[in-house]
Amino acid sequence: MLNPNVSVDCVVFGFDLINLNVLLIDRNFTKEGIVYVDLKLPGDLIQMNEDMDDSVRRILTEKMGLSNVYLKQFMSFGSPGRIKRKERDLEWLRQIDYPDEHIITIAYYSLIDISEQGSAKLIMGDNVRCCPVHEITDLVMDHMDILKSALEHLRIDILNQPIAFELLPEKFTLSQLQKLYEVLLGKTFDKRNFRKKFANMKYLIPLNEKQVGVAHGPARLHIFSHDLYIKTMNDNLANC
């Protein structure tokens, strides 16, 4: 049985080493000969007595074939009228089970690697779109607000938590890491300063391995060590 008053929605961010993207779902339907074409975040009403984290995981698997992804609950949205912003939303609501309920949505963001290496693991349905964030200008209901809020949270979180690595291949170059920060924070960094800063992070381990398939000047690969990260944080705390 569905909970008519509570949904979850998830902003799935994917980095392809060039752009920050969001995975969206078609919400297309036809009514009285009119075709309504829209994009939405993956989400749905939760089931009664279902934990919200479990709901999101279930929905990401069902709608996008995703599993074991990084998930963060960042905000709830419950303004009255949030799902009835546009005529298209009203048309869509007239064909579902609970058109008049006040639905509060618990919003999450998820981070995935959609570089060539990461994408190979994805099995996504035909109705899933991967769109660069800067090209997304319109979504159903209040999903643009949810996307903007997710981006604001991600920009703060990435400076405070070791989550950038969720968006990168397991082995990455420092240029790729810098590109990710630049794209996400919307500014450019001096290459030398950026490297100096990250050279101090002992949990970023350089490998005796270089990029393959690069025409010239293949760069050294690095991995992120979660264990060393925890150790570093504990050491820092002890030295305060």
Added chain:
Amino acid sequence: MLNPNVSVDCVVFGFDLINLNVLLIDRNFTKEGIVYVDLKLPGDLIQMNEDMDDSVRRILTEKMGLSNVYLKQFMSFGSPGRIKRKERDLEWLRQIDYPDEHIITIAYYSLIDISEQGSAKLIMGDNVRCCPVHEITDLVMDHMDILKSALEHLRIDILNQPIAFELLPEKFTLSQLQKLYEVLLGKTFDKRNFRKKFANMKYLIPLNEKQVGVAHGPARLHIFSHDLYIKTMNDNLANC
């Protein structure tokens, strides 16, 4: 009409210049001759089509006489069984309207000044308790989890946002500010280093005014300028 599936709860933190406290409400009731004595966070089911921020403001006013306080939504809690943890909770649920619903609660924290100066403005009911955080060991349902999570969020937020000042009198000494950080973060700071750090913050304005009513060595008072804070942040961003 109440929304049977969605509530809000608020952790109201108050600093009295010595301890970090939380304002709690008695949930006492008698059933079949047994008196159940418990403490809870202020909260309630939201009304249908009521914005959640408005719900919290309404509840804090109704239950605690608080208005115009700093509010931050930090997390939602929705585990099945979260409100049925203890026998006392079950007894309590048997006497309300929706005993069997799956209730998701949107949790907020609020920050108030309960120093002598701040308390003068509070009008609180008889059933409100002000308890030092470290003395709170048991609350109704999952309210201890909510309190712990609020504290974790506050500890991160206070290092990243200018919210410490919500917990202090309008005019405060640097010792009072240091004490707040020490109590909240659970560690002591070297006085000179602490002052050096805060001396760089241009939005912390020293006044030509000292504490009154202090036996000896009254300290200089400071105020926080929100306008200068915004200006400093913008300048920092421009210089990156």
